[in-house]
Amino acid sequence: MMAHLPALLIVVPLLSAPICLLIGRGRFAHGVALVVSWVTFVMSALLLNEVRNGGAISYHLGGWAPPWGIEYRVDPVNAYVLLIVAAVGALTMSYAKASIDRELGQGRQFRFYTIFLLCLAGLLGVTITGDAFNIFVFFEISSLASYVMISLGPDRRALTAAFNYLIFGTIGATFFLIGVGLLYQMTGTLNIADLANRVPAMTGNRTIQAAFIFMAVGLALKAAIFPLHSWLPNAYAFAPSVVTAFLAATATKVAIYVLIRSYFTIFGPEYSFGSMSLGVVLMVPAIAAMLIGSTIAIFQDDIKRMLAYSSVAQIGYMVLGIGFATVLGVTGGMLHLFNHALIKTAMFMAMGCVFYRMGSVRIEAMAGLAKRMPWTMAAFVGGGLSLIGVPLTAGFVSKWYLLLAALDAGMWWIAAFILIASMLAIVYVWRVVEVAYFSPSPDGAPTGEAPISMLIPTWFLVLANFYFGIDTRISVGAATQAAEYLLGAGR
Amino acid sequence: MEWPGLYNYWIAIFLMMAGLYIVMAHANLVKKMVGLVIFQSSVFILYITMGKVTGGTAPILIPGDVVYSNPLPHVLILTAIVVGVATLALGLALIVRIMEAYGSIEEDDIEVLENSAP
Numbered sequence: 001m002m003a004h005l006p007a008l009l010i011v012v013p014l015l016s017a018p019i020c021l022l023i024g025r026g027r028f029a030h031g032v033a034l035v036v037s038w039v040t041f042v043m044s045a046l047l048l049n050e051v052r053n054g055g056a057i058s059y060h061l062g063g064w065a066p067p068w069g070i071e072y073r074v075d076p077v078n079a080y081v082l083l084i085v086a087a088v089g090a091l092t093m094s095y096a097k098a099s100i101d102r103e104l105g106q107g108r109q110f111r112f113y114t115i116f117l118l119c120l121a122g123l124l125g126v127t128i129t130g131d132a133f134n135i136f137v138f139f140e141i142s143s144l145a146s147y148v149m150i151s152l153g154p155d156r157r158a159l160t161a162a163f164n165y166l167i168f169g170t171i172g173a174t175f176f177l178i179g180v181g182l183l184y185q186m187t188g189t190l191n192i193a194d195l196a197n198r199v200p201a202m203t204g205n206r207t208i209q210a211a212f213i214f215m216a217v218g219l220a221l222k223a224a225i226f227p228l229h230s231w232l233p234n235a236y237a238f239a240p241s242v243v244t245a246f247l248a249a250t251a252t253k254v255a256i257y258v259l260i261r262s263y264f265t266i267f268g269p270e271y272s273f274g275s276m277s278l279g280v281v282l283m284v285p286a287i288a289a290m291l292i293g294s295t296i297a298i299f300q301d302d303i304k305r306m307l308a309y310s311s312v313a314q315i316g317y318m319v320l321g322i323g324f325a326t327v328l329g330v331t332g333g334m335l336h337l338f339n340h341a342l343i344k345t346a347m348f349m350a351m352g353c354v355f356y357r358m359g360s361v362r363i364e365a366m367a368g369l370a371k372r373m374p375w376t377m378a379a380f381v382g383g384g385l386s387l388i389g390v391p392l393t394a395g396f397v398s399k400w401y402l403l404l405a406a407l408d409a410g411m412w413w414i415a416a417f418i419l420i421a422s423m424l425a426i427v428y429v430w431r432v433v434e435v436a437y438f439s440p441s442p443d444g445a446p447t448g449e450a451p452i453s454m455l456i457p458t459w460f461l462v463l464a465n466f467y468f469g470i471d472t473r474i475s476v477g478a479a480t481q482a483a484e485y486l487l488g489a490g491r
Numbered sequence: 492m493e494w495p496g497l498y499n500y501w502i503a504i505f506l507m508m509a510g511l512y513i514v515m516a517h518a519n520l521v522k523k524m525v526g527l528v529i530f531q532s533s534v535f536i537l538y539i540t541m542g543k544v545t546g547g548t549a550p551i552l553i554p555g556d557v558v559y560s561n562p563l564p565h566v567l568i569l570t571a572i573v574v575g576v577a578t579l580a581l582g583l584a585l586i587v588r589i590m591e592a593y594g595s596i597e598e599d600d601i602e603v604l605e606n607s608a609p
Contacts, residue, residue: 133567140574144581151585156592157605163585167514167523170578174531177571178507181534184564185541 002046006059006072006128009043009082012036013121017114026109030097033113037086037093037120044079044086044124051079052481058130066130067191073130077482080334081127081257084341088249089120091345095457096242098450099352103154103240112152116246119145123254132180132190132266135258136173139222142254143169146247150239161234168221168231175218176258182211183266195266203271212276215262223255225282225319226289229312236308241352244304248311248348249341256318256337260330263322264486273325282323287417289316294424298431303361304351306428307344310387313421314340317402320414324405330483331476332401338475339386339394339468346461347383350376353450353458366432368441372448375455377436382462384429386469389422393469397476499540506533518598520589524582531575538564538571 016036020029051057056075060066074082093116100109122142126135147169151162184190186207187198202208217228224232232252236244263272272278293313300306318340321333351361353376358365370377386393389400399418406414449455468475506529513526542564550559586596593601 133570137570137574140578144574144577147581147585151588159585159589159592160601160605163520163582163589166578166582166585167527170527171511171514171530174534178534178537181538181541181564 002050004059005043005047005050006057006074007061009040009047009086009128010072010121010125012043013040013117013124017117017121020110020114020117024110026101026106026113029110029113030093030100033096033117034093036117037090040120040124041083041086041090044082047074048079048083048478050074051076052478067189067194070134071130071191071193072128073193074128076478076485077260077334078127078257080338080478080482081253082124084253084338085120085123085127085250088246088341088345091457091461092242092246092349095245095349095352095454098454099242099356100240102356103242104152108152112149112240115145115148118142119149119246123250126254127257130192132183132192132195134190136177136180139173139176139258142251143173143222146243146251149243149247150235152243153238153240155238157234158238161231161238165231165235168228172218172221172228175214175221177218179211179213179215179218182207182214186211192261192265196268199266200268200271203267203275209276212267212272216259216278216281219255219259219262220285223252223259223319224312224315226285226293226312226316229289229293229315232312233305233308236311236348237302237305241304241348241355244308245345245348245352248307249345252311252315253337253341256315256322256333259319260322260333260486264330269325269487279323279325282319283414286316286320286323287414289313290320290417290421291424294421294428297428298424300428301363303354303363303366303432304348306432307347307351310425310428311340311344313425314344314387316421317399317418320418321402321405324409325487326405326409327480327483327487328401328408329405330486331479332398332405334479334482335401335475336398338479339398339465342394342461342465342468343383343386346458346465347380347387349454349458349461350380350383353379353454356450356454357446357448363432363435366435367439368436368445370437372441372445373450375449375459379455379458379462380436381429381433382465384433386465388425388429391469392466394465394475396469397472401476499536499543503533503537503540506530506536520586520596520598521583524579524586527582528575528579531571531578535568535571535575538568 013036016032020032023029051074059072061070100112104112119142122138122145125138129135147162147166151159183195186202187195189195221228236248263278290313293309297306297309300309318333318336321329355361386395389395402418403415510526510530510533514523517523542561544558544560547558547560550562590596593604595601
């Protein structure tokens with residue numbers, strides 16, 4: 001049983017999806033999805049524990065030894081990402097029932113849970129697999145599922161948002177596929193560990209360079225790295241609240257994980273950041289994303305859209321950390337990956353609560369809301385503080401590491417940009433706080449909190465934000481271990 | 492190597508660029524999907540080409556010393572074709588829904604409708 005954990009982590013959600021479809025009733029399908037998502041969470045926690053105590057696990061699918069067979073490989077880097085994805089999945093499923101009842105018709109609910117489980121299986125698969133082509137396949141499983149989930153949004157603009165995402169997502173995945181093909185052409189292998197042994201020997205080769213560039217562009221599209229982020233704001237703004245909360249914390253993070261995996265493990269830091277100068281290529285868009293994303297966020301009237309632009313900016317922080325290619329920088333990037341999942345899920349969940357009561361997440365709907373929905377708005381403020389990076393919150397810890405990395409690399413102007421972007425975050429969070437706390441409520445506005453089943457997961461995440469801001473041993477420890485593994489002898 | 496040498500790759504790259512151009516240049520959603528499919532198909536050709544060994548036969552067990560093509564890229568592409576078909580089906584389904592919701596599948600018209608409606 002324990003030996004087969006890596007495979008079960010994918011197989012359980014994948015096989016539960018058709019079960020949900022066969023059940024055909026919203027309530028029971030939710031029960032299945034809830035149980036399965038918590039089971040995957042427990043499994044990923046066990047895996048992380050095993051990896052931290054006993055080193056990397058290699059699982060041979062069907063008993064075929066790599067490099068011929070497909071290998072699932074769990075090491076300190078992806079064990080950590082697996083836990084993030086599974087934890088967010090479990091929390092969003094706990095939150096989903098009331099919100100989905102409100103936003104989706106009865107007949108479509110069981111289909112939603114089916115698709116959700118497929119998406120979860122896809123995202124976990126991308127993370128766990130040690131095979132480059134397998135990454136593409138799982139990417140497409142998760143992406144196709146997320147296009148469907150986004151198109152379920154209550155507004156008709158959800159349809160066009162999903163279509164745009166489909167076009168961009170497919171182009172991104174196909175670029176990645178071209179890169180994998182070129183690598184295969186040169187090395188004759190698809191196994192990541194095997195590629196890592198062979199690619200550095202032929203780095204002067206033009207085909208390897210082409211593969212490098214194709215993969216960089218494809219993954220940048222998938223991860224919504226500025227300026228390839230244009231699919232993201234609408235997709236997040238018009239998707240159902242549950243879907244936004246889930247995807248914001250997982251889809252782009254997994255793409256960033258693949259970026260890290262490709263450039264640190266396959267191509268190796270010396271080649272990627274030395275002769276291909278990936279550092280500059282990543283850092284310039286990252287800083288642009290931080291400044292421009294935050295600035296655009298200030299001018300949004302739809303708060304979900306505002307948070308979506310803020311996500312573009314936060315992805316900039318993560319990519320910036322990776323761009324340093326030092327242990328401190330990568331630690332900062334990995335930490336922010338984790339912390340941003342906590343922050344954005346909490347904030348999007350709070351917006352889901354607002355939508356549940358008000359039927360809108362525009363700034364006008366927030367007037368005086370702090371009196372009518374005190375717990376929801378307090379959760380939003382808690383998430384907002386962490387987003388800004390106030391001390392004692394998780395957001396502070398990751399920004400602190402990024403600042404240290406910038407100063408350590410002798411690039412103090414980057415530290416200045418990090419601070420400026422955080423100031424911009426104060427502005428856009430404050431806009432909401434001002435309207436919610438200091439404006440009078442309109443007459444006859446709906447009053448009352450969101451259901452307790454929605455508030456508990458939201459508050460759990462908000463408290464986690466404060467917990468990981470004060471006790472940094474777990475998160476910083478795991479992130480440092482991952483960074484050292486990527487840059488050090490772990491290759 | 493004689494001109495045009497490796498002409499399969501020329502065709503693959505031409506289709507790739509043509510497909511990508513259609514996706515970007517056309518405002519009609521169905522035409523966009525067509526461009527996307529051409530783009531994906533070009534990658535299939537790229538993979539199939541790299542598996543071909545000159546003078547090789549199909550990889551079947553035949554007695555004697557036989558040269559055969561590398562079957563792995565071909566098998567990979569079977570998977571990618573399935574993914575491509577699923578993407579195409581989903582894209583077309585979304586276009587049907589967009590047609591029902593907006594009464595148009597021209598990007599310009601949809602943009603006007605989106606900006607005018609609340």
